[in-house]
Amino acid sequence: MGEKNQNMLNQRKPNTKQIWRVWIFYMVISANRSEEKAMMQVCPSCDATHFCDCSSMDLSTIPSGLTTDVTGLNLSYNSIDHVRETDLKLGVNLRVLLLQSNQIWTIDKESFIFLGKLEHLDLSNNKLTHLSPIWFRHLFSLQHLNIQGNLYTTLGENPLFSNLKNLRYLHLGNNNSFSAIRKQDYDGITVLEQLEIDGQRLRQYESGSLTTVNSINHIIININDVQVLSVMLEDLINSAICVELRNIAFNTANESSLLEPMSHSVMEKLVLKNVLFTDASVIRVLNILRHAKQLLELEVDDSVLRGTGKWHGQIEVNRESAIEVITVQRLAIEQFYLFSDLHGVENLLGNITKTTVINTNVFLVPCSISRHFSSLLYLDLSENLLADPNLEHSSCAGAWPLLQTFNLSQNSLDDLEMTGRSLSHLKHLTHLDISQNNFGEIPESCQWPENLNYLNISGTQITKLTRCIPQTLEVLDVSSNNLNDFRLKLPRLKELYVAKNKLKTLPDAPFIPNLVALRISRNKLTSFSKEEFGSFRKMETLDAGDNNFICSCEFLSFIQYQEGIANVLANWPENYICDSPSPVRGQQVKAARLSLFECHRTLAVSLICILVVLVILLIVILGYKLHVIWYMKMTWAWLQAKRKPKKSHNHDFCYDAFVSYSERDSEWVENLMVQELENAIPPFKLCLHKRDFVPGKWIIDNIIDSIEKSHKTLFVLSEHFVQSEWCKYELEFSHFRLFDEHNDAAILILLEPIQEQTIPKRFCKLRKIMNTKTYLEWPLDENQQQIFWNNLKTALKSYDII
Numbered sequence: 164m165g166e167k168n169q170n171m172l173n174q175r176k177p178n179t180k181q182i183w184r185v186w187i188f189y190m191v192i193s194a195n196r197s198e199e200k201a202m203m204q205v206c207p208s209c210d211a212t213h214f215c216d217c218s219s220m221d222l223s224t225i226p227s228g229l230t231t232d233v234t235g236l237n238l239s240y241n242s243i244d245h246v247r248e249t250d251l252k253l254g255v256n257l258r259v260l261l262l263q264s265n266q267i268w269t270i271d272k273e274s275f276i277f278l279g280k281l282e283h284l285d286l287s288n289n290k291l292t293h294l295s296p297i298w299f300r301h302l303f304s305l306q307h308l309n310i311q312g313n314l315y316t317t318l319g320e321n322p323l324f325s326n327l328k329n330l331r332y333l334h335l336g337n338n339n340s341f342s343a344i345r346k347q348d349y350d351g352i353t354v355l356e357q358l359e360i361d362g363q364r365l366r367q368y369e370s371g372s373l374t375t376v377n378s379i380n381h382i383i384i385n386i387n388d389v390q391v392l393s394v395m396l397e398d399l400i401n402s403a404i405c406v407e408l409r410n411i412a413f414n415t416a417n418e419s420s421l422l423e424p425m426s427h428s429v430m431e432k433l434v435l436k437n438v439l440f441t442d443a444s445v446i447r448v449l450n451i452l453r454h455a456k457q458l459l460e461l462e463v464d465d466s467v468l469r470g471t472g473k474w475h476g477q478i479e480v481n482r483e484s485a486i487e488v489i490t491v492q493r494l495a496i497e498q499f500y501l502f503s504d505l506h507g508v509e510n511l512l513g514n515i516t517k518t519t520v521i522n523t524n525v526f527l528v529p530c531s532i533s534r535h536f537s538s539l540l541y542l543d544l545s546e547n548l549l550a551d552p553n554l555e556h557s558s559c560a561g562a563w564p565l566l567q568t569f570n571l572s573q574n575s576l577d578d579l580e581m582t583g584r585s586l587s588h589l590k591h592l593t594h595l596d597i598s599q600n601n602f603g604e605i606p607e608s609c610q611w612p613e614n615l616n617y618l619n620i621s622g623t624q625i626t627k628l629t630r631c632i633p634q635t636l637e638v639l640d641v642s643s644n645n646l647n648d649f650r651l652k653l654p655r656l657k658e659l660y661v662a663k664n665k666l667k668t669l670p671d672a673p674f675i676p677n678l679v680a681l682r683i684s685r686n687k688l689t690s691f692s693k694e695e696f697g698s699f700r701k702m703e704t705l706d707a708g709d710n711n712f713i714c715s716c717e718f719l720s721f722i723q724y725q726e727g728i729a730n731v732l733a734n735w736p737e738n739y740i741c742d743s744p745s746p747v748r749g750q751q752v753k754a755a756r757l758s759l760f761e762c763h764r765t766l767a768v769s770l771i772c773i774l775v776v777l778v779i780l781l782i783v784i785l786g787y788k789l790h791v792i793w794y795m796k797m798t799w800a801w802l803q804a805k806r807k808p809k810k811s812h813n814h815d816f817c818y819d820a821f822v823s824y825s826e827r828d829s830e831w832v833e834n835l836m837v838q839e840l841e842n843a844i845p846p847f848k849l850c851l852h853k854r855d856f857v858p859g860k861w862i863i864d865n866i867i868d869s870i871e872k873s874h875k876t877l878f879v880l881s882e883h884f885v886q887s888e889w890c891k892y893e894l895e896f897s898h899f900r901l902f903d904e905h906n907d908a909a910i911l912i913l914l915e916p917i918q919e920q921t922i923p924k925r926f927c928k929l930r931k932i933m934n935t936k937t938y939l940e941w942p943l944d945e946n947q948q949q950i951f952w953n954n955l956k957t958a959l960k961s962y963d964i965i
Contacts, residue, residue: 206220213234213256215235218240221241223244225243229250231253234256234258240264244268246262246271248274250274251277257280257281260285262286264289265288268290270291274298275301282305282306284305284309287334288312289312289313293315308324310335312337318335327351331356337361342367346369346371346372349375360385361385379403381404381405401428402429406430407434408434410437411438413441413447416444419448420447425458430457432460435464435466442471443470457485463491465493466495488515488516489519493522496523509535512536516541518542519541533563536566537564539565543570545596546574550575551576570596571595583610583611592614592615599622601623604627605628609632618632618639620640620641625645626647641660648670652675655677659678667689680703681699684707684710686710689710690712692718712742712752713743716757722753736754746758819849822836822877825881828914836912870908
């Protein structure tokens, strides 16, 4: 018994352990789910890649609902002031952590210990007064680190980045308190793609501090102390490929001389941004750069030149510069109207292949300078003040002999013929941009460079294209003008841009047979047919969006079902919207559907007409079958009779009876009945239509008058009677009298037996009278005929004498 109990206890132990495991597993899952739910409440915008955007939510702490699934967390622009050790403990899969623009002044030492996969960390624009290498000790995967804009004065006593072997992008310093860089600051870093140093108050730089970095692809130095800069540049002689100097002034030649280390550096590109120069400092800088054997590109942005460019005789001319690319953007020359012809810099221009001078108030390039650009392939003088006479001078004979691309957009050109003539000697020019000038009307013919194949004259106020446009073009941009049509013959054209004009139809395909791409968006195009589209046999791209499409049945049928058209139409279907008809206005052309009536109007009208004809035909047939015409005639006659004034009951009757009979029964009526009744004693006066109707009077009036002048109406019924229209009239009018005058005026004589079913349906009155009145039947037995006559005479005498 004891052994059995022991076995039972042993069996219960594993069950208890399993229950505890399940319970613990459930609690972990529940905790994760609750944390995830809490995270979602704070950061509802987590995308499919588990990047959560919690920026600008006025958070004072890092949300507690962070889960292991989150790969990116944006907490920028909040009010977080403290990063605690436990805040990011579940961020084991974080790749991106953005904490910039908060109020962070302290970070616990082990706050980032679990972020071994973190690649991008941004702590910029906070209130950190000191930096600790312990923070970054476990960030082995970190590639991008930004600690700019804080309150620290140095990078710390110990190397800050020694464990960041994968660091490639580093942004540090500030413009308020950062004052010193020491030798150990960059220990551990050997290669950087980009290094940015902010230090407008930097006054101490220990020589050799940057020599530990073997390669810096792009360094940005934002300091204003020229001497500190010179020492720094000395350390970068063998490592920096692109050097960018910001917010510094070179007022004198001596200050510029401090850039001398550049003359023997490996630097390939120099960027000067928001830098001030004078004539004296420019001369010295140019002389230094002439000796930089590997310097290929010079860029000047948002800078100021205080001088007039009188540098003649002051620039060394013993060797050509290695610079191939010069870019000048928004250079402010305070006295540009006094600027000289730049005589003396000619020897610096021979190797230059690309020059960009934008928004710098250039109104003239001296001819002598243009001629020294012997290697120039690309020239951009956009957003300047060049007018046609000055362009003609600048583009003198021998100027820019190898030029291939010329951008003159947003200048003061207004004569297209003169512009083309000024550039016509540039035999290698293939691309010309003269957009956003003010040409307006263009002449019928022009001169152009013989190899020009790209021309941009968009936004130049032109209203009509003429043969002034060169026939050699492969690409033409005439967007943003006032064109109503395009009927220009350009056999080589492959790309045409006519957006933002007033075109109502596609251009004529026979004039541009090799067109591959057409942009005709934002015009007055309402539709295009299958034939128009098919006429462009080489078309690969058509952008016709943002037009007011009339979604007719033909257009919808073509554009919705044309095979492969979706691969040709750019921005399809979102930019193709129906403007009319009203049932589909505002709908995408792809989804618009019209009713059968709207799509097949002719067929629908034809079907309606056919239906109307069939209805009319059916009415006619029914009318014939149902004797509607007869009833209409009868109704009309009755109405006519009703209009007549009623006669008083005491009027004199002319006849004893009006006899209604069929002409085919006239022999019996006239030879037997008339003889019997009119020769009786006393005689009866009968009204017969043959004898008593008034000649020339309407027959209906005769019938009505005769019935009204007779005491009785005597109907001689036979098969012939029911076939007679006139007998029917007489029967009807007698019936009217029967009801209108409330008397018993009808006498029926059945000349021969009539089956009720043989009586036509239109003789409904006859059927009714035969069912409600007694009739006299003509006997074939001669012995019975005298009784018939006696009964008839008695019936004729049965009227009141008034």
